[in-house]
Amino acid sequence: MDNNQFHFTEELVVQNAEGTGNRRPDIVCFVNGLPLVVVEAKRPDSNKEGKSTNVEAISQHIRNQKQDEIPHLYAYSQLLLAINGHEGLYATCGTQDKFWAKWKEEQIPEAEFVRLKNHKLSDEELNALFNHRPAKDKTDYQSLLAAGDLTVTDQDRLIVSLLRPERLLDMTRLFTLFDKKAGKIVARYQQVFGIKALIERINTFDDTGAREGGVIWHTTGSGKSFTMVFLSKALIWLEELAQCRVIIVTDRVDLEDQLSRTFASGGVLTDRDKKMQWQRLESV
Structure with a gap:
C-alpha cells in the first residue's frame, strides 16, 4: 500500500x-x-x-x-x-x-x-x-x-x-476480470463480501486444524458462475492460499459445460487445461 x-x-x-x-x-x-x-x-x-x-x-x-x-x-x-x-x-x-x-x-x-x-x-x-x-x-x-x-x-x-x-x-x-464474451466485469457487493467471508473461513482453523464449512446461496441468474471465478482468482493471487484446490460438484452435464466455459473465458483456465480437467473428472 x-x-x-x-x-x-x-x-x-x-x-x-x-x-x-x-x-x-x-x-x-x-x-x-x-x-x-x-x-x-x-x-x-x-x-x-x-x-x-x-x-x-x-x-x-x-x-x-x-x-x-x-x-x-x-x-x-x-x-x-x-x-x-x-x-x-x-x-x-x-x-x-x-x-x-x-x-x-x-x-x-x-x-x-x-x-x-x-x-x-x-x-x-x-x-x-x-x-x-x-x-x-x-x-x-x-x-x-x-x-x-x-x-x-x-x-x-x-x-x-x-x-x-x-x-x-x-x-x-481480485474483483475485476476480463471475460472473452462479456468483456470487463466488476463484482457486485454481494460477491465481494461473500468471497471475503470465504477467504476468512478458509484461513481459520480450530484447535484440531480443521476448518468449518459454509454455504453461499444464489438465486438463478445472480452470477454464481462468476462468483466461482472471482474466488478462484483470489485463491491464485493470495500467496497464503495459492496451494488450495477447487472441486466443483454439479447435478447436470449442461451446468458442467457452462461452468467450464465461464472459467476458460474468464482466464482462470486455458482451453487446454479445461479439456484436461473435465476429461479427468469424466474418467473418475
Missing part, C-alpha cells in the same frame, strides 16, 4: 481519438499515474420527472468510451462512478446502462461514514480545494458546516467504500 501514489484531478482535458475536440470527465483518480477511476458527477435535480440525473452520467460514460471519443482514457480504468450528490452507481468499462449497480457496504460502520463526511479540514486542505474556485464556493461550504453535521448520502457511501486506497486496490486485483 505504501508503495503506491494516489492522486485525483477535476475536469481532466482529454483529446478525442480523431483530434477534433476534447472531453472533460468530471473527476479522474490516478494510482501510480494510471487513471483507474473515472467519475461523472451531476446535479441532483433532474429536468426529467421520475428520472435520476445519474442516467445522464452513465450515458456520458458510455458515449465517451466509443471509438471516436476518448476510449484511450478508459483503457486503463477499472471502476466507473456516476454520482449526483445523493445517489451513486458503479460499473466498469463496457458495462451496459442496465447493469450499473448500487453498493451496500458490510464492513465499514455507519459511524465512520458520518465521521469522514464531517471531518474538519485544515486551512491548507481548504485552500487546496477552493483557492482556484470562486470565493462564493468556499463561503457556501463553510455555511453548510456551520449549520451542523452533514447527512451521509448513498453517494458518500459509494465513494468511501470503493475509493479507499486498500479497497480500490482489492477491487482492481
Whole structure:
C-alpha cells in the first residue's frame, strides 16, 4: 500500500481519438499515474420527472468510451462512478446502462461514514480545494458546516467504500476480470463480501486444524458462475492460499459445460487445461 501514489484531478482535458475536440470527465483518480477511476458527477435535480440525473452520467460514460471519443482514457480504468450528490452507481468499462449497480457496504460502520463526511479540514486542505474556485464556493461550504453535521448520502457511501486506497486496490486485483464474451466485469457487493467471508473461513482453523464449512446461496441468474471465478482468482493471487484446490460438484452435464466455459473465458483456465480437467473428472 505504501508503495503506491494516489492522486485525483477535476475536469481532466482529454483529446478525442480523431483530434477534433476534447472531453472533460468530471473527476479522474490516478494510482501510480494510471487513471483507474473515472467519475461523472451531476446535479441532483433532474429536468426529467421520475428520472435520476445519474442516467445522464452513465450515458456520458458510455458515449465517451466509443471509438471516436476518448476510449484511450478508459483503457486503463477499472471502476466507473456516476454520482449526483445523493445517489451513486458503479460499473466498469463496457458495462451496459442496465447493469450499473448500487453498493451496500458490510464492513465499514455507519459511524465512520458520518465521521469522514464531517471531518474538519485544515486551512491548507481548504485552500487546496477552493483557492482556484470562486470565493462564493468556499463561503457556501463553510455555511453548510456551520449549520451542523452533514447527512451521509448513498453517494458518500459509494465513494468511501470503493475509493479507499486498500479497497480500490482489492477491487482492481481480485474483483475485476476480463471475460472473452462479456468483456470487463466488476463484482457486485454481494460477491465481494461473500468471497471475503470465504477467504476468512478458509484461513481459520480450530484447535484440531480443521476448518468449518459454509454455504453461499444464489438465486438463478445472480452470477454464481462468476462468483466461482472471482474466488478462484483470489485463491491464485493470495500467496497464503495459492496451494488450495477447487472441486466443483454439479447435478447436470449442461451446468458442467457452462461452468467450464465461464472459467476458460474468464482466464482462470486455458482451453487446454479445461479439456484436461473435465476429461479427468469424466474418467473418475
